[in-house]
Amino acid sequence: xxxxxxxxxxxxxxxxxxxxxxxxxxxxxxxxxxxxxxxxxxxxxxxxxxxxxxxxxxxxxxxxxxxxxxxxxxxxxxxxxxxxxxxxxxxxxxxxxxxxxxxxxxxxxxxxxxxxxxxxxxxxxxxxxxxxxxxxxxxxxxxxxxxxxxxxxxxxxxxxxxxxxxxxxxxxxxxxxxxxxxxxxxx
Numbered sequence: 766x767x768x769x770x771x772x773x774x775x776x777x778x779x780x781x782x783x784x785x786x787x788x789x790x791x792x793x794x795x796x797x798x799x800x801x802x803x804x805x806x807x808x809x810x811x812x813x814x815x816x817x818x819x820x821x822x823x824x825x826x827x828x829x830x831x832x833x834x835x836x837x838x839x840x841x842x843x844x845x846x847x848x849x850x851x852x853x854x855x856x857x858x859x860x861x862x863x864x865x866x867x868x869x870x871x872x873x874x875x876x877x878x879x880x881x882x883x884x885x886x887x888x889x890x891x892x893x894x895x896x897x898x899x900x901x902x903x904x905x906x907x908x909x910x911x912x913x914x915x916x917x918x919x920x921x922x923x924x925x926x927x928x929x930x931x932x933x934x935x936x937x938x939x940x941x942x943x944x945x946x947x948x949x950x951x952x
Contacts, residue, residue: 766791769814769867772839776887783881791867796820796860802842803858809847811868815840818864819928823936824856832937833902835861835925841891842866861929911940915948 770787773779779787794813796802802820803809815838822834822844833856836842847854851871869877877884905914915938919926926934935945 766793766816766867768816768839772814773887776890777883780881780883783877783884786877786881787869790869790873792869794864794866794868796864796866798860798863800860800864801857802860802864802866803844803847803854803856805855805857806853807847808851809844809854810870812841812843812848812871812874813866813868815842816865816867818860818862818866820858820860820864821929821933822856822858823933830933830936832933835922835929835933835937837924837928841895845895861933906939911938911944912948912951914938915945915952919952 766788769791770779770784773787794802794811796818802813805825815836817838819835819837820842821832822836822842823830823832825831834842842858844854844856844858846852847856848871878888905917909917918934918938929937931942931945935942938945940948
């Protein structure tokens with residue numbers, strides 16, 4: 766839990782009463798490799814901080830899995846639309862490693878926003894960070910060729926290339942495994 770408090774405090778200093786609230790209300794969830802944090806068709810009830818492990822978000826198109834995100838240690842993971850609207854999710858979140866997560870519920874997060882004003886700043890900074898990542902991903906998929914997408918991934922998220930199975934990495938890049946293999950051979 767110290768990692769999460771340190772992460773939040775690095776964004777904006779946490780008051781003691783907020784630290785106390787988080788210490789009392791944060792829960793721990795452990796997932797084994799291949800376990801689901803969220804299944805398609807369920808409502809995302811929790812927002813999680815990844816203390817240990819790697820997860821992927823994906824959705825289905827014609828029964829084919831399309832990976833949209835990978836999140837690892839130090840990241841916050843949630844099905845954004847499902848969580849913030851409290852609606853059924855079109856995506857799933859699955860562990861690619863054994864994971865340890867710290868989490869709070871939607872209602873607890875809303876309580877924190879209403880009662881600890883500094884957390885509104887923290888929430889905004891986290892939201893900006895992930896919105897920026899989302900925009901970069903959209904730009905990459907729309908405007909870059911596959912080798913450029915791979916080069917960007919190598920430059921900015923090299924650890925994913927080592928940790929994520931090729932079939933999921935290829936899906937994330939919008940290419941086949943054969944194309945990924947050919948691209949890797951050219952780097």
